[in-house]
Amino acid sequence: MKCFVRPQKFIFITVFLLLIQGGKAQEIEYFIDKSLEDIDFSKHIPSLDSLKTMAWEHSPLLKYHDADIEYFKVNESLERRKWLDYIYADANYNYGMFNYLNSEQLAGLPAANQNLINTEASRYTVGMTIKVPISAIFNRKKSVQAETALYERAKFDKEVARQELERALILTYNELLKAHKLLFISGTMLDTYKVQSMRAETDYKNGLISISEYTRLQQQMNQSFKEFERQKSEFLLAYMYLENTIGAKLELE
DSSP states (O other): OOOOOOOHHHHHHHHHHHHHTTOOHHHHHHHHHHHTTOOOGGGGSOOHHHHHHHHHHHOHHHHHHHHHHHHHHHHHHHHHTGGGGGEEEEEEEEEEEEEEOOHHHHHTOTTOOOOOEEEEEEEEEEEEEEOOOHHHHHHHHHHHHHHHHHHHHHHHHHHHHHHHHHHHHHHHHHHHHHHHHHHHHHHHHHHHHHHHHHHHHHHHHTTSSOHHHHHHHHHHHHHHHHHHHHHHHHHHHHHHHHHHHHTSOOOOO
């Protein structure tokens, strides 16, 4: 395999692709300067551990599971306190004219006046009632266990989703790095074919090569350009996939 040296011009092309995606101008300019020093794209994006932290914080999928966990946690708490639903408190208040027994009647005297005393007054009563369904007595423990199981399952579901997200993150991260390297290679090859094409054009005008050879070299350059455009699309797609996976925009370094 031939080893190509990347011209600075192509580095600017690569950075321009990121600029199209809406990066900040100052960020891109700084990235250009840093890219001139090396071709390792992993140095210009957050580390894999940092990306994991961002994914745990911003992922809509994990937030969905957090909501599920909170929902089942509350349901379990309500189930444990459901016995309170079987206790009823009653209170009654009345105001008006009421009949009362007089003192002789209260004493039970035989000659007591039988007329009642009519008095304006307030009356109130307070009470408590307990009504427990038979099914609640036998099924309460199982009902609590069922709600606890749902709560625990929600936590396990989140852990499974977290592992799947981590796998997807690792895959998209490495796909981005691979796409960048292939874009780098296809770009340097394109620049090489451009130089060959210009030389072939001069040689053809000077009668040093045939038209068939000139056509062949032009076709090679055109094919290299198509490959570069394809790799450019793959790189941008991988970049957007990674942002989608972590649920946040990438900050270039």
